[in-house]
Amino acid sequence: MATSPQIEISATYMRGGTSKGVFFKLDDLPEAARSPGPARDRLLLRLMGSPDPYEKQIDGMGGATSSTSKAVILSKSASPEHDVDYLFGQVAIDRPFVDWSGNCGNLSAAVGPFAIRAGLIEAARIPENGVVEVRIWQANIAKTIIAQVPISAGRVQETGDFELDGVTFPAAEIPVAFVDPADGEGAIFPTGNRVxxxxxxxxxxxxxxxxxxxxxxxxxxxxxxxxxxxxxxxxxxxxxxxxxxxxxxxxxxxxxxxxxxxxxxxxxxxxxxxxxxxxxxxxxxxxxxxxxxxxxxxxxxxxxxxxxxxxxxxxxxxxxxxxxxxxxxxxxxxxxxxxxxxxxxxxxxxxxxxxxxxxxxxxxxxxxxxAVMSRSARVLMQGAVFVPFES
CATH class of the missing domain: 3.10.310.10 (Diaminopimelate Epimerase; Chain A, domain 1)
Known part of the structure; x- marks a missing residue:
């Protein structure tokens, strides 16, 4: 039987808040997966190990929970008002489906640190010590997110004493603001009623x-x-x-x-x-x-x-x-x-x-x-993922 080799894709595995996901730069994806569509969905499903009737995602990067079956695709923003465009995919565990209908607020805290590490933020904006404000365009819901990313010795600060219930170890605090967070162009109350x-x-x-x-x-x-x-x-x-x-x-x-x-x-x-x-x-x-x-x-x-x-x-x-x-x-x-x-x-x-x-x-x-909350984030692994994939 003829077989094809796995493909190798540069990727970073990150925790953001109480979630984990695989982060990609858009340009690092196979050409067929750089645009929305079936090829991109197939890639992320196979990457995570879905669909899996055993609901374990053993043959992939997914962690068999909604909090750990996530993918993020980032690119430099086409908008002068934003630094990066952030696209989030929630990968189903037991069915062949990637949901692009919403954002992940937890992983939003990891977008700024990833963008800095990946060279998507101009080096001149990164202080030796201080904070970088990263303006993020959340492409799923067409909204702005502003992350305040701490910098220490010229690099993203990931360790610290900020504690977040649901995360075992403390880390550096990242305040995240969601600007005008009503979904899309719709009303906050789609029926017009508070109840x-x-x-x-x-x-x-x-x-x-x-x-x-x-x-x-x-x-x-x-x-x-x-x-x-x-x-x-x-x-x-x-x-x-x-x-x-x-x-x-x-x-x-x-x-x-x-x-x-x-x-x-x-x-x-x-x-x-x-x-x-x-x-x-x-x-x-x-x-x-x-x-x-x-x-x-x-x-x-x-x-x-x-x-x-x-x-x-x-x-x-x-x-x-x-x-x-x-x-x-x-x-x-x-x-x-x-x-x-x-x-x-x-x-x-x-x-x-x-x-x-x-x-x-x-x-x-x-x-x-x-709306404002504080989260934390850190890199867990950086390198490449290997995926059996044909476009």
């Missing part, structure tokens, strides 16, 4: 906040779906019926938000919208064993990504949380006690996270000027 009544066959009638900020997200009250908001992954991810209920909520919300025209299309679009449930603050034990006191948080949030409860919180969902919390009357705002606020600290399965956002009304529509 909707969502009819979900087999689940019931639920109050829901449907928001496009950071990433399209549907928020429901924990008590309405039979939870307290203190749950960890083991309480939900082994419960096939619970996962099916959350998927039903997600796909019906997708139709209501105008993200898909049919339930089948909504089901295929795994990455968006996210579904999350919220509750007022109370104490709980995080997955690390840390006791989180109700007094140190404003609310509880649990979110699902790619069909499973996330081990911490997706960065883009954190933007949605910050945005919804800043607008009076949403379910997130009410769970946090209501009223005007520009920051919240919420409890997630791995611990706590503080996020901030400022809301305003422009021409009768809600707008989030920017």
């Amino acid at each position: 909707d009544v969502l009819e979900v066959p087999g689940v019931g009638t639920l109050e829901a906040t449907l928001i496009n900020a950071g990433i399209p997200t549907v928020f429901v009250n924990a008590k309405d779906v039979g939870y307290t908001g203190t749950e960890l992954q083991a309480a939900i991810n082994v419960d096939a019926k619970a996962l099916a209920r959350f998927e039903a909520i997600r796909v019906h919300a997708s139709l209501r938000m105008g993200l898909a025209e049919t339930l089948e299309a909504a089901g295929a679009r795994q990455h968006t919208p996210k579904v999350a449930f919220v509750a007022p603050p109370t104490g709980y034990t995080a997955s690390s064993g840390r006791n989180v006191a109700g007094s140190e948080i404003d609310l509880l949030v649990r979110a699902l990504s790619m069909g499973k409860l996330h081990h911490a919180m997706m960065g883009t969902a954190a933007v949605a949380i910050a945005s919804a919390a800043a607008i009076e009357g949403t379910l997130v705002n009410l769970a946090a006690g209501g009223g005007e606020r520009e920051a919240v600290t919420f409890g997630h399965p791995s611990g706590v996270l503080q996020v901030g956002a400022r809301a305003s009304r422009v021409d009768g529509r809600w707008r989030i000027d920017r």
Whole structure:
């Protein structure tokens, strides 16, 4: 039988926030994969080891979770207002699908450091010690992200004492701002309502906040779906019926938000919208064993990504949380006690996270000027990946 050799592609494996992914410069990809389309998707699927009916991604770079089956493609920006163009692909684990419909907020923190290391930022802008502001064009959702990347001795500083729940070791802090994070050109509330009544066959009638900020997200009250908001992954991810209920909520919300025209299309679009449930603050034990006191948080949030409860919180969902919390009357705002606020600290399965956002009304529509959070990032491996691939 005739065989073809694997191809070798320059790549960097990075952690950003509570996610990991394979980073590429656009020009380093095979020519057939430099443009959107089936060839690019085939390459990334094979790279990650998908689709894998065993859901382990043993024969690829993926880590068999939504947080670790990710790819990033960067290039110098064509826009004079931005430094780099950032494209994110969420690679499905058990199906042949790459979802390009949204951003990864966690990996957004790694984009600036990668851009500097990869020579995509002019050397003259990099101080011996200080901070480089990297302006990022997020191509999936056509939005601006601004990362403040620390520099030490002329290089990206990766070690430090900033601790992020969901990440075992401390690292250097990278503040990340998401400018006007409403998804695409749409309204923050696609239905025009801060709270909707969502009819979900087999689940019931639920109050829901449907928001496009950071990433399209549907928020429901924990008590309405039979939870307290203190749950960890083991309480939900082994419960096939619970996962099916959350998927039903997600796909019906997708139709209501105008993200898909049919339930089948909504089901295929795994990455968006996210579904999350919220509750007022109370104490709980995080997955690390840390006791989180109700007094140190404003609310509880649990979110699902790619069909499973996330081990911490997706960065883009954190933007949605910050945005919804800043607008009076949403379910997130009410769970946090209501009223005007520009920051919240919420409890997630791995611990706590503080996020901030400022809301305003422009021409009768809600707008989030920017949402801000801190993350960390570091290079795990740099070199080349090998992929069996024919264009």
